[in-house]
Amino acid sequence: MKYKRDPELIRSVLGDKVQFILGDMACVYGGLLAGCSFFGGYPITPASEVTEGMARRLPRVKGTYVQMEDEIGSIAAVIGATWGGAKSMTATSGPGFSLMMENYGFAAMTETPCVIVNIQRTGPSTGQPTLGAQGDMMQVKWGTHGDFEAIALAPSNVQECMDFTIDAFNLAEKYRNPVCVMADGEIGHLRERVVIPDEKDLEIIDRVPATIDKNKFIPFTNSQTRNSKVPDFPTFGTGYHTYVTGLTHNEKGFPATDKQPDHEKLVKRITTKITDDLDKLTNVEKLHLDDAETVFVTYGASARPAESALEMARAKGKKVGMLRLKLVWPFPYKEIQKLASQVNKIIVPEMNLGQIVHSVREYAGGQCEVVSAPKIGGEMHLPHELYAYLEGN
Amino acid sequence: MIEIKDDWCKGCGICIERCPVGALEESDKLNKKGIHPARLKEKNECNFCRLCELICPDLAITVIPDEEVRKDVKKSLLSPIGGKGK
Amino acid sequence: MPEVRTADKLNKKYLREDMWPTIFCNGCGHGVVLDYTFWAIEELNLDMDKTVFVSGIGCSSRLPGYINADGLHTTHGRAIAFATGIKAANPDLNIIIFTGDGDCSGIGGNHLIHAARRNIDITVIMINNFTYGMTGGQLAPTAPLGSVATTAPYGNIEHPFDICELCKALGANYVARWCVTHPYQPIKSIKEGIQKKGFSIIEFLSPCPTAYGRRNKLGDIKKHWKWYDDNVILIEDYNKIMTYGPDEEKEKIKNKIQCGVFQDIEKPGFFEQYAKLVERLQEKQVKGGKK
Numbered sequence: 001m002k003y004k005r006d007p008e009l010i011r012s013v014l015g016d017k018v019q020f021i022l023g024d025m026a027c028v029y030g031g032l033l034a035g036c037s038f039f040g041g042y043p044i045t046p047a048s049e050v051t052e053g054m055a056r057r058l059p060r061v062k063g064t065y066v067q068m069e070d071e072i073g074s075i076a077a078v079i080g081a082t083w084g085g086a087k088s089m090t091a092t093s094g095p096g097f098s099l100m101m102e103n104y105g106f107a108a109m110t111e112t113p114c115v116i117v118n119i120q121r122t123g124p125s126t127g128q129p130t131l132g133a134q135g136d137m138m139q140v141k142w143g144t145h146g147d148f149e150a151i152a153l154a155p156s157n158v159q160e161c162m163d164f165t166i167d168a169f170n171l172a173e174k175y176r177n178p179v180c181v182m183a184d185g186e187i188g189h190l191r192e193r194v195v196i197p198d199e200k201d202l203e204i205i206d207r208v209p210a211t212i213d214k215n216k217f218i219p220f221t222n223s224q225t226r227n228s229k230v231p232d233f234p235t236f237g238t239g240y241h242t243y244v245t246g247l248t249h250n251e252k253g254f255p256a257t258d259k260q261p262d263h264e265k266l267v268k269r270i271t272t273k274i275t276d277d278l279d280k281l282t283n284v285e286k287l288h289l290d291d292a293e294t295v296f297v298t299y300g301a302s303a304r305p306a307e308s309a310l311e312m313a314r315a316k317g318k319k320v321g322m323l324r325l326k327l328v329w330p331f332p333y334k335e336i337q338k339l340a341s342q343v344n345k346i347i348v349p350e351m352n353l354g355q356i357v358h359s360v361r362e363y364a365g366g367q368c369e370v371v372s373a374p375k376i377g378g379e380m381h382l383p384h385e386l387y388a389y390l391e392g393n
Numbered sequence: 394m395i396e397i398k399d400d401w402c403k404g405c406g407i408c409i410e411r412c413p414v415g416a417l418e419e420s421d422k423l424n425k426k427g428i429h430p431a432r433l434k435e436k437n438e439c440n441f442c443r444l445c446e447l448i449c450p451d452l453a454i455t456v457i458p459d460e461e462v463r464k465d466v467k468k469s470l471l472s473p474i475g476g477k478g479k
Numbered sequence: 480m481p482e483v484r485t486a487d488k489l490n491k492k493y494l495r496e497d498m499w500p501t502i503f504c505n506g507c508g509h510g511v512v513l514d515y516t517f518w519a520i521e522e523l524n525l526d527m528d529k530t531v532f533v534s535g536i537g538c539s540s541r542l543p544g545y546i547n548a549d550g551l552h553t554t555h556g557r558a559i560a561f562a563t564g565i566k567a568a569n570p571d572l573n574i575i576i577f578t579g580d581g582d583c584s585g586i587g588g589n590h591l592i593h594a595a596r597r598n599i600d601i602t603v604i605m606i607n608n609f610t611y612g613m614t615g616g617q618l619a620p621t622a623p624l625g626s627v628a629t630t631a632p633y634g635n636i637e638h639p640f641d642i643c644e645l646c647k648a649l650g651a652n653y654v655a656r657w658c659v660t661h662p663y664q665p666i667k668s669i670k671e672g673i674q675k676k677g678f679s680i681i682e683f684l685s686p687c688p689t690a691y692g693r694r695n696k697l698g699d700i701k702k703h704w705k706w707y708d709d710n711v712i713l714i715e716d717y718n719k720i721m722t723y724g725p726d727e728e729k730e731k732i733k734n735k736i737q738c739g740v741f742q743d744i745e746k747p748g749f750f751e752q753y754a755k756l757v758e759r760l761q762e763k764q765v766k767g768g769k770k
Contacts, residue, residue: 002569012764038564060760062757064568068593069592070589076560077560080562080567080568081567082568084565086567106554236531236549241548241549
């Protein structure tokens with residue numbers, strides 16, 4: 001069955017406009033609203049609820065759900081389904097994300113849009129399956145071999161789990177790149193109120209299909225119909241006879257494994273197509289930055305206690321602000337450079353031993369002090385712990 | 394008539410070996426890769442069975458049947474799968 | 480009686496002629512499998528706009544690059560998982576997978592098992608040359624006992640994998656094994672496999688003179704191809720001799736590799752069943768009006 005996105009059917013399956021649901025389920029709702037028509041999943045704590053939710057709801061909106069035999073099969077089927085014409089997603093956690101790395105790179109190299117939801121948990125290895133962490137933030141950018149650009153979003157509450165999943169689909173289709181939604185076990189297993197947006201308030205972006213003459217179409221070069229480094233998408237079965245390979249390929253898609261210029265041209269195009277748009281992509285939330293002297297730079301779950309610590313500090317008259325990164329990769333370095341020139345100290349609370357803090361330090365360029373506030377073991381920071389970073393030291 | 398694309402032939406010799414009537418041989422000329430491509434013998438017993446066309450790994454052979462030139466098979470040099478029944 | 484179609488016309492229709500000649504060695508059987516596939520597709524009159532070729536990594540997996548149709552050249556061993564996704568998105572496409580023995584049964588074993596068990600409607604053409612050819616001749620799961628490879632220089636002490644028996648046990652709809660050296664049965668078998676709904680697997684025993692033949696004293700190309708004539712037997716002959724034959728005959732054929740159609744059944748495919756499930760849910764939704 002060829003999928004057609006039916007907004008009324010989707011909303012009738014999702015139910016009431018205002019609901020009290022798990023973060024994992026919000027990702028399901030976001031996917032369905034965006035028009036996801038294929039989900040290939042595998043159970044893993046704490047992301048099993050995403051795959052279960054999809055198993056229940058996707059057939060009812062006439063999509064296809066397959067529980068694959070492992071995470072590698074899941075991401076492979078997701079990429080295959082995209083080339084077959086579907087919008088596809090998968091959900092996993094740390095160990096599964098590590099398994100998916102090879103095919104994640106394949107999706108980037110072949111410019112295949114897909115969405116991976118990573119409900120992070122403590123690692124390394126099996127770690128603490130039921131407790132959240134933010135330990136994969138560098139892996140999403142550097143985990144696969146070779147050079148590519150990652151796009152990663154970090155939701156801080158359940159409503160954002162839904163909204164960012166819809167955004168992830170839009171970004172994936174626009175840039176033809178895999179996009180990751182880096183939630184974590186805390187938000188994933190949290191129940192909060194969500195409001196399902198009306199159709200008129202939603203923006204859904206679809207990939208641009210190839211429409212020009214089959215003899216003139218060149219699959220892996222700048223778009224021939226618009227001014228963009230992202231080529232039009234020749235879905236399988238539409239008669240374009242495209243050859244898609246993970247090997248370094250020339251513009252027509254055929255292997256060019258012994259040619260340096262071809263490789264450089266290809267990899268530079270697939271990276272700059274995203275980094276050129278850094279200003280458009282940057283998505284941050286700014287709190288009390290106008291007169292701040294000390295700033296928390298946060299993302300995801302650790303933004304919640306940071307905001308509480310901020311309020312405690314402001315109540316005592318301290319000049320504290322917060323910059324919350326909603327889009328973590330490509331890294332919004334211009335915001336950090338600007339911020340570092342205006343403040344004395346940046347504190348980066350993370351549920352890991354310090355990952356994004358390295359990027360912050362790099363772009364702060366020594367203009368201010370950058371302090372890491374790590375906490376591992378599956379517990380979120382407590383506001384008074386973060387407040388302690390503000391006192392004296 | 395048998396047409397062989399000289400630049401596609403890799404000189405593996407399978408067509409020569411497997412022809413049931415031994416109608417192919419190596420030619421004297423050299424192709425671009427330095428191989429002697431196969432060719433139809435001057436005096437041949439070809440009966441257009443098309444085995445060479447089907448079995449060439451490089452799809453280099455085309456058999457164009459010509460009813461007037463076809464010869465009857467006297468004795469096949471091939472054996473079926475399993476090696477028995479000659 | 481269909482008109483005679485010459486190889487020349489076949490090539491123009493199905494081959495990407497500017498990619499030819501191939502990267503395959505002298506005497507390799509992969510080009511022959513491509514040839515048989517073309518003849519099968521021609522006789523079935525498949526729509527090349529609606530056919531997709533998927534492959535993994537290896538010599539066999541370079542085949543889709545030569546075919547003038549949509550092709551997906553994926554990561555090592557995962558071709559079958561990618562194909563499941565393509566079929567899920569668009570069940571009207573015909574999907575043919577080219578894979579090798581190491582790609583399919585080694586790293587890709589898990590995906591093979593589950594696709595066969597689920598009866599996904601794809602056709603797998605697995606080309607078995609008893610070795611990992613592209614990387615130089617390392618030991619493969621299907622290598623015979625005692626054979627020599629670069630990673631088994633003193634002889635193989637592992638028992639080989641019989642992929643057809645595995646697929647038979649999993650209930651695949653069509654399981655067959657043929658040798659590259661004789662053309663007519665393979666072409667018919669590929670046709671049957673493509674037409675069959677559900678999981679079809681056709682194994683091809685193919686010579687690899689460069690990586691396997693040289694190290695295992697199979698001599699030059701002609702001797703290597705002759706080896707297949709002498710060591711392969713049809714299933715029907717094997718069963719006949721084992722049931723009725725004298726003991727000397729049984730001894731002679733005991734260790735030969737069997738070829739033929741192992742299983743040919745009709746079971747509904749995975750996506751057929753899934754479409755019925757979706758229909759059932761739609762009816763329930765319309766009738767019940769609630770979640």
